[in-house]
Amino acid sequence: MEIKQEELKILYSEKEIQQKIEELALKLNDLYQDEEVTVICTLKGAVMFTTDLVRKFNFPVKMEFIRLSSYGSGTTSSGKVNAVDIKLPDLNGKNTLIIEDIIDTGLTAKFLIDFVNLNFHVKSLKFCSLLDKKISRKVDIHPDYYCFETDDKFVVGYGLDYDGYFRNLPYIAYKD
Ligand code: IMP
Secondary structure, three states: OOOOHHHEEEEEOHHHHHHHHHHHHHHHHHHHOOOOEEEEEEEOOOHHHHHHHHOOOOOOEEEEEEEEEOOOOOOOOOOOOEEEEOOOOOOOOOEEEEEEEEEOOOHHHHHHHHHHHHHOOOOEEEEEEEEEOHHHOOOOOOOOEEEEEOOOOOEEEOOEOEOOEOOOOOOEEEEO
C-alpha cells in the first residue's frame, strides 16, 4: 500500500485530540495529586501525544524516552518487538506512567509492562495510549487510559507514521 497525503481522510481532528488530552490530563492530575511521576514516552510514535499531555500535568514529572519498533515500513505488525533503545534509570519505588501512541496487537505494551516489572519494583505502573485498536489484539492487555478506540484501519498523523511519513500532521487520518 502506498499512502499520499491528498488521499487521507480525517478520523480525529486537532480539536478533538486536544479535547481528549485535556480530559485525560484531568484524570491523571486527580490520580497523582502531588506525587512525582516518571513518564516513559515510547518513540517515535508517542512523541506528540506525550509532549501535549505532560504540559497539562500539575504534578512533578521526570521524562524518559525509549525506542521500540514492531512495524518496519509496512501497515501490519511484524509480530516481533524490537527494542531499539530501552535504557531506563532506576525506577524502583517510582510512580511510572508509560505513554504509547496506539495499542494494536498489544505485543509492544506487553513487552514494556513485562520489562518494567522484571527489572524494577515500581511504586505504581500505569499505561496510557492515545488510540486503542482493540479489535486487533493478540494478547490480553488493556491500557489503563486511552483517548479513542479505533477499528482496524491503519492510521497516520499526530506522531503515527507510514514509512516514516505523516508524523507531523496535527490530526489523525486514514486512507479509505
Ligand atoms: P502492537 O505491538 O501491535 O500493539 O503495535 C504497537 C505499535 O505499532 C505502535 O506503537 C505503532 O508504532 C505501530 N502501529 C500500530 N497500528 C498502527 C497504525 O494504525 N498506524 C501507525 N502505526 C501503528
